Amino acid sequence: MASLVIAEHDGKVLKDSTNKTVTAAAQVSTPVHVLVAGSGADAVAQAASKLAGVEKVIYADDAIYAKLVAEPVAKLILSLADKYDAILAPATTNGKNYMPRVAATLDVPQISEILKVDSPDTFERPIYAGNAIATVQAAPGKKVITVRTTAFKPAEATGSASVEKIGGAGDDGISKFMSEELSKSERPELTSAKIVISGGRGMQSGENFHMLDKIADKLHAAVGASRAAVDAGFVPNDYQVGQTGKVVAPELYIAVGISGAIQHLAGMKDSKVIAAINKDEEAPIFQVADFGLVADLFKAIPEMDEELTKLGY
């Protein structure tokens, strides 16, 4: 039949996680359609129409979709579900929020955070914080899937799909968006940055994270943190890389003062290159690092800053 990908966006920009979900969807069922639920999100719909492999973009333009509140978005997806045998969304906090609602209403199980499509009905997904991989086979019928986007390559922007504009599917009035407080940053987002530099408990304070900011500015990197650093109050929760935070897989991951707890490794071990700086040479992070430097970060990081300047960064 066809698959429907629910676009991730902020009203203005189509997020890269959508491009990756399109890649996964194309392996499950074709043609691939993309649903953009938004309010005044024409630019997002246009961007989605350019993704290679997408046949059609359905753009539901209604004020109730401005903040992707779960109840109305699930209702919208359900109103379109008949025409699709697979419905996929990136496993972002949005996708995780509305997709199980869709699955339960359709009376089908959801397959969460797939890493790989083995065949159109068989998927690999992480369990136990990525310490085991389960291969699961879905029964015939509709599939509702969330996608761990770090595991798929993004669809390229070489396509030209049609955009069909539709209205909203209504709202039951049981929930509403009140406010939001988003972290402001000039830097790339953690989950889509090519380079991530993260600090752990070894950073000792929130102040000290500014040392990482300087390096991040030079390398156009995002700044992350371990759960220990977040729990210690050094940085806000949305910095957290790990099983209970964000899962990242950049080209380069630099772990600074991070010991490498299982829960952190689960969030970054798929990075292409891992560099670690830690004064404890026994730290488990060195078991996964391509390049390890046993050093005091308070010496190494300022030195790295200087060296990068010398190298012209």
Next chain:
Amino acid sequence: MKVIVPVKRVIDYNVKVRVKADQTGVDLANVKMSMNPFDEISVEEAIRLKEKGKATEVIAVSIGPQQASETIRTALAMGADRGILVKTDGEVEPLAVAKILKAICEAEQPGLVITGKQAIDDDSNQTGQMLAALLGWPQATFAHKLELGDGKADIEREIDGGLQTVEVKLPAVMTTDLRLNEPRYASLPNIMKAKKKPIDEKTPADYGVDVTPRLKTLKVTEPPKRQAGIKVKSVSELLAKLKEVGAI
């Protein structure tokens, strides 16, 4: 207002899990089991509501083997009032769990159900949302802060990029994230008291729910192992290596 808190018995979060050699699952023999950490946060939040006089009764529900009654006892020792154990052997998928919880909600008529955002064994992150869908109730996932109002709740949620507040009409389902609260330890007198609190024993059939898994687990394997690389001696050597492999 009654509050229902589902609690799941899982491998303790400190235990390093081992995949069975025959690839049928992970080894649960002689492994320490505990309450799912997110569920502890749910129990704590429910008890706080009771302490503030906003909840009248906290009911802990577990769906699992006979030993899951220990997990309910833990919730009772923390301060929950009574328990319901729905006995099943083998794996129960989130959709089946949600169907059983739906039936319990219809019988108990709670004002709020508080579930953990996910269980740390199957990492599904589905049950709360599915329950809300089946009941036609609103949901507030990944809760960071709860403010209960009159017939409604304002719930601050942890989302990618920051925090978001939604208002939901009650009854509703809330799923808990890590920073909602810090769960208490049960005191010895409360552990003793919990032994006298009632636990109802039921089966999925009592609720007319078929718990046969809909997804077939073909195999469970170890994730690919990453090889340790090399140690470098200085920052300049590190940067040279990173340049060499094209990482910077």
